[in-house]
Amino acid sequence: MDADTAIGGPSGRFPSTRVSLLEAAASGLSEGALDQVIALYWKPVYRFLRIKFQKSNEDAKDLTQGFFASALQRDFFARFDPAKASFRTYLRMAVERYAANEYAGENRQKRGGGVEFESVDEFEIATESPEAEFEREWRRQLFSLALDDLRTHCAETGRQLPFHIFEDYDLGDRDRISYSDMAAKHGLPETTVTNYLAWARRTLRTFITERLRATTSGPKELHEEMRRLWK
Amino acid sequence: MEVSDSTLEHLLQVTLLPDLTGTRYEIESEIGRGGMGVVYAARDPDLDRRVALKVLEVPISGEAQLIARLEHPGIVPIFETGTLPDGRCFYAMKLVTGVRLDRYAAEDHTLTERLRVIRRISEAVAFAHSRGVIHRDLKPQNVMVGEFGEVYVMDWGVEAIAGTAGFRAPEPVLDQLSDIYSLGALLKLLLPTPTPPALAAVVKKAISADPDGRYSSVSAVLGDIDRFEQGQAVEAWSEPVWHRIQRFASRNAVLLWLLTAYTLVKLVLFFWRRF
DSSP: OOHHHHHTOOOOSOOTTOOOHHHHHHTTOHHHHHHHHHHHHHHHHHHHHHHHSOOOHHHHHHHHHHHHHHHHHTTTTTTOOTTTSOHHHHHHHHHHHHHHHHHHHHHHHTTTOOOOOOOOOGGGOOSSOHHHHHHHHHHHHHHHHHHHHHHHHHHHTTOHHHHHHHHHHHSOSSOOOOHHHHHHHHTOOHHHHHHHHHHHHHHHHHHHHHHHHTTSSSHHHHHHHHHHHTO | OOOOHHHHHHHHHHHHSOOOTTSSOEEEEEEEEOSSEEEEEEEETTTTEEEEEEEESSOOOTTHHHHHTOOOTTBOOEEEEEEOTTSOEEEEEEOOOSEEHHHHHHSOOOHHHHHHHHHHHHHHHHHHHHTTOOOSOOOGGGEEEOTTSOEEEOOTTOOOSSOOTTTSOSSSSOOHHHHHHHHHHHHHHHSOSSOOHHHHHHHHHHTOSSGGGSOSSHHHHHHHHHHHHTTOOOTTOOOOHHHHHHHHHHHTHHHHHHHHHHHHHHHHHHHHHHO
16 A cells, blocks of 8 residues: 555544634644644645656655645644635645755755656656646545545444445446346345435535535635535 | 545535435436536425425525515515535525526517516516615526516525626625616626617616715616606716707607698698799
8 A cells, every 4th residue: 555545544533523724723733633634635745746746656755744744843724824725725835835945955955966857657647737636636535535434434333234335336436227226236125225325425425524624714615615626 | 445536526426416305305407506506406296396496505694584585576486495414505496497687688689678677677676675685696697587578586695605797796795786786787788789878878877886876776777767768868878969859859750740741731832822
């Protein structure tokens, strides 16, 4: 497993008590707030650095680690002004500045020697801009974390069957069968299948909202992010 | 959990479709999408009728109950407001069939017909103002013209996050004068080119950047539109003398023709007797 997936790792708690990013930071919970940010943004930042700065896999991981490590030391949350930009934009700009500074430092150390970029793998050559890739990876990671939340919640509350139906129907990449075929496959009434799916989708949306709440400055930015997500 | 591109797309779709558990409605399909939310066609099985269900990403303002009590032929009736299990708010309202005002404006209609439509919109807004309700987001997307010419104004009292450029008044806090600005912008959209100068003046006054420079009420806008249609001078325009004469001639064409004919007959008789 790549180091990035381990670092961004799943959260095992029902996140209904999550507070907004600024509330957490204002309460002196900078590390807790940062945990939420890292869980959601580690992969988007890593992908962004790889594509924007053409960093190798290991260099991009180191830079990403370095960025989040320095975020706590540099009063990262206190400098965030929701009136100027969304937290996502603020974070991406901060990453860019951090990477540019690191690049300049690297150059100084080499006393003018040319920096050799390692070539990225063929599959890493994105057709989208680094910024668009950052957005797409953010969206993917948000769903990924919310799915982990949903799975854990189902396991803790004895709802394995609804999750199994949801996993079989909504998470598979193959062509989807009809609800009646799904009902026959699992030996359940069709209404039970549709009820399970409706419940799982609704709960997934709740977890997504809670993840967003923990990484936005308040209700206004939360609604704006939700609007962008489902645009 | 890893999520592929196709799964992500599918999840975005299924989490967007509203879960109507706890409501009386069954979702049918998405019929429209805007900055504030998504509109779905839904069915009310209890009453066996179709409704439009607007699911909002922003909270419904405190005026919702007041709006729901607005009963006017030009205002789309709201049957119910509520909250979905995921916390989003919704309106259930009459499902209107017809064309949106921007599409209607692009179609071939006479000036008289276009003015009839703006009059119906203005009457609905004037009625709402008399009940203390401000629309806040009057724009072509919120007006429907039905197949029998009926006009409906929708989405009352829900202020858009960003507003719609060209239709939202510039002032930060919206009031009745802001609705007058939007009405002026709708009138401008509806008017043909070249626009009669008197109506251009009505538009100019209604969309004045300074709220104090606008009409003081919707009734005042309607008054000027009435005056234009009756061939009278509009209050928004101090017309030149030549235009006043032209308007007089246009209003009194029959009388002028009779006078001319009478004069001609008299002249003919005069010369006939002399020679």
